Amino acid sequence: MTATRDTPPACALPGTLPPLADALPGIMTCVHCGFCLQACPTYLALGDENDSPRGRILLMRAVAEGELPVDDPDVRRHLDRCLGCRGCETACPSGVPYGQILESARATLNQRQPPPRIARLVLAVFATHHPLAATLWAARVMRGSRLAALLARLPGRVGFSFAMLAASAPAMPARPYATRGRGTRGTVAALRGCVMEGLFAHVNRATERTLEENDYHVTPAPGQRCCGALHAHAGDLVGARALARANIAAFERAGVDYIAVNASGCGLMMKEYGHLLRNDPAWAARATAIAQRTRDASELLAAAGPVAGAPMALRVVYDAPCHLVHGQRLHHEPLAVLAAVPDLVTTTLPNADQCCGSAGIYNLLQPELAQRVLAPKLDEIAQDGAPLVATGNPGCMMQIGAGLRRGHIAARTVHPVELLDASYARHAHGVPAPRR
Amino acid sequence: MTRDELAIALRAIVGPRGVLSRPAELLPFSADGLPTYHRPPKLAVFPSTREQVIDVIRLFAREQWPFVPRGAGTGLSAGALAGGDAVIVGLNRLTRILSLDPVNRLAVVEPGAVNVSLTRAAGAFGLYYAPDPSSQSACTIGGNVAENSGGPHCLKYGVTVNHVVAVTVLLPDGEVVSLGGAHGETPGYDLLGAFVGSEGCFGIALDVTVRLSPNPPAVRTMLADFTSIDAGARATSAIIASGILPAALEMMDGPTIRAVEASIYAAGYPADAEAVLLIELDGLEAGLDADARRVEQLCLDAGARTVRTARDERERARLWQGRKKAFGAMGRVAPALVVQDAVIPRTRLPDVLRTIHDIAQRWRIQVCNVFHAGDGNLHPNIGYDPRDSDATDRVHHAMREIMRACVDAGGTITGEHGIGLDKLEYMPLIFSPASLDAQCRLRAVFDPDRRANPDKVVPQHACREWTQAPAARAAATVPA
Secondary structure (H helix, E strand, C coil): CCCCCCCCCCCCCCCCCHHHHHHHHHHHCCCCCCCCHHHCHHHHHHCCHHHCHHHHHHHHHHHHCCCCCCCCHHHHHHHHCCCCCCHHHHHCCCCCCHHHHHHHHHHHHHHHCCCCHHHHHHHHHHHCCHHHHHHHHHHHHHHHCCHHHHHCCCCHHHHHHHHHHHHCCCCCCCCCCCCCCCCCCCEEEECCCCHHHHHCHHHHHHHHHHHHHCCCEEECCCCCCCCCHHHHHCCCHHHHHHHHHHHHHHHHHHCCCEEEECCHHHHHHHHCHHHHCCCCCCCHHHHHHHHHHEEEHHHHHHHCCCCCCCCCCCEEEECCCHHHHHHCCCCCHHHHHHHCCCCCEEEECCCCCCCCCCCCCHHHHCHHHHHHHHHHHHHHHHHHCCCEEECCCHHHHHHHHHHHHHCCCCCEEECHHHHHHHHHHHHHCCCCCCCC | CCHHHHHHHHHHHHCHHHEECCHHHHHHHCCCCCCCCCCCCCCEECCCCHHHHHHHHHHHHHHCCCEEEECCCCCCCCCCCCCCCCEEEECCCCCCEEEEECCCCEEEECCCCEHHHHHHHHHCCCEECCCCCCCCCCCEHHHHHHHCCCCCCHHHHCCHHHCEEEEEEECCCCCEEEEECCCCCCCCCCHHHHHCCCCCCCCEEEEEEEECEECCCEEEEEEEEECCHHHHHHHHHHHHHCCCCCCEEEEEEHHHHHHHHCCCCCCCCCCCCCEEEEEEEEECCCCHHHHHHHHHHHHHHHCCCEEEECCCHHHHHHHHHHHHCHHHHHHHCCCEEEECCEECCHHHHHHHHHHHHHHHHHCCCEEEEEEEHHHCEECEEEEECCCCHHHHHHHHHHHHHHHHHHHHCCCECCCCCCCCCCCHHHHHHHCCHHHHHHHHHHHHHHCCCCCECCCCCCCHHHCHHHHHCHHHHHHHCCCC
16 A cells, blocks of 8 residues: 555545545555455346446546546446445455445535435435434324325335335334343443434334343433434535534443444444544544444344343344445344344345345435345245344335335344344243243 | 447347446446456447347447457456457346256356356255356356366366366357257367367357366365475475375465455464465365375475364365455555466476566565466466556566566466466467467457457467458458
8 A cells, every 4th residue: 555544645636526535545455356246236236347346446446536527427327326235345355445435435426416305305304303303203103004004005116115114113012021131241322323213213122121131231322313324325424424423422421331233324334433533633533432332232232142031933034234244244143132032943045145225215316226136135035934034224124124015025024132122021021031 | 330320239239228338337347357458448238138149249240340258357367358449248147047957967057157156056956166266256157168267176177178068159250159069079179179268259158058066075175384485385296296186276475375364354374474375185085084194294294384174164165265365355465466377387386486586576576476386377466556657667577577487487378367468478488470370260260350359369460361461451450
């Protein structure tokens, strides 16, 4: 490497705008070997190298080096089509930081041409407090009225959106119980999240209970906001940084040992706060400190065992969220969570590490391609025949759930901690756990 | 027909999504896995069915237009690049496995089927496809046929030509012919043998019938580490001389080991070693441990510090991942990487490796050696910064000297990557003008107009009829 990652290279070329110039050393790590091609869902769907990591890196490099203009429509289209799933990072022997390069490139492109209106609207809502709360409240009302289930039958993007909403309803009834943990494993504050608390509050409560049951002391962290992942992935780095600073301050105030995140996209974002704020002298060190304390909920549970619950004779098939398996490189932890439920029969989808097409707001912006990416996943689930699909990210739960619903496949999505929680609830309500 | 008219005619065959014509979108097709060559094509077409491939090639035949077949673009000889007016014909959308016959151990695949997908599909029957180039997770069978690809396990099991039994070929003039046969030898000249390894100059494989091999009943994968390259090379020669034929015998030198260990494919190679040998023995369970002990002793006698055997499939996979991803892992060392491919007699390994080391020092470049030691197939990798023109020059000088040293040692200029553009200039080092001319005439049988992957493999000036008959050349020249 001739330039360090944190300083723009001396040869920053004419026409280069800062964020992408900053990513040039990362771009140069690519040796064009092509091992990423088969790991890329959009390449597999479209068969065009422009829609592959290697192709996109070349396009981004051409922009960074001034060979192509920043507002080149082809560059824009092919970068817009990227899911940001980071499957290529797992396949890359050179360690190209693809996700970070993509975010820089999108930020650079956005300086010339803003993202589509629908994306700006969603990002604006998620960046604010009250409009977001009102939107999620309205969504819950809609979901509760069963209108969502009706509208989910509409064709196209609208119908799919309502199917996603309907799919966010709990697949299994939660039965609260008094937790018996000793709190000896350290203090934990959970990221409540926006969609998680708005539509998956049942998963948040299950996460808190299972952590307590495994001897963590869970405390609240008031003042937290949206994690900023949607903003960062869309190239709105300014918006992402503002949200990150608010969260860093909130979790510092909470003074906990760990920050537990049960949405893998949010967890990855928080683990990358250090990178996001690396050029901000007042916040860089604080961001890194918070990032280092961030854990996926399954990491904390797996580190504690987790404690076994009461048996549940059920079949579940596991699908790995991309930002867990490729972003956070966590393979075994969610499976350890499922393994703590006695009698639960767990299989893994053959291509569990392939994206489902959810990818934040991607399924809103690229509905057709998102469906093409989802289709093989649905086939695999139907083939497996399990009634439950476990995956630890709200976007994936809704995307896969909506696809199952519309494809008339009799399976529902759950978060792994929901199953562990149900197992603990059974135990608390009198079903004995096997001796460990 | 102008290029724009051609693009319209191609869109009529393959649809609007099957043709790329704008410079930005053609950028990814300006190079393959070797980053030293850039030739942006002016047009690329991506058929998705066999019929579309045939229609496209027949259109080219009518219009006398040159074309370059391309698979996944993982090649390392700049063979899948299209200069001038040549159109890229991407076969990567024809990925189906058309049939898999476990009883006769045969499979028929489309040219764009990915190498490893065949092994995965065959796995259900206890079978696999033996040629395993390091890029097998991405490269296509069609590309493997074009390059006659090898791989670590070719030491024992042979290269692509030993596993392809038949190919349906679309000749550049649009005629479809069958070469070889699924059931035994075909009488007459071995045209299939000529086609495999023809680097896209003889036509396009529409489908490929390959032989599948049964998974070996038992495998031992061993890692021996040495404090010098010489010791590793001595061990290699000793193992082969002993009469044991390993399934694979791979060597990596110190700089390679350290690049791999810094990557996500860290395989647990000792980071302070100057060489490691990855040795795989396979076959029947009976006797395999005796062979393994023998190999271990031979390594220790040659000066190995430790020899360990993978305890389970997971450790074995990890040891192999490090080797197979070594090329990519060197992206950590420098922004660009060239890899040379030469074969030398195994007994000359120590002195040729020393010569390569001296050449690297003289030109102030860093060479990482990762190679198939068992068959003497060297892969010196040179990392450099392409933005530094002085460094780029030094790399090119050093590459030439390395190649010459290998030829001088009694070797040849490619083991498995092919000639493409990259090794064109070395062809006269190993072939006489008469031999080169004979190759031109063989090509003329398949592609008399030289429209299929033009300007590759045999230097054009070596073809006597080509240089002696300007009228013929003019007739074959393609309209601009």
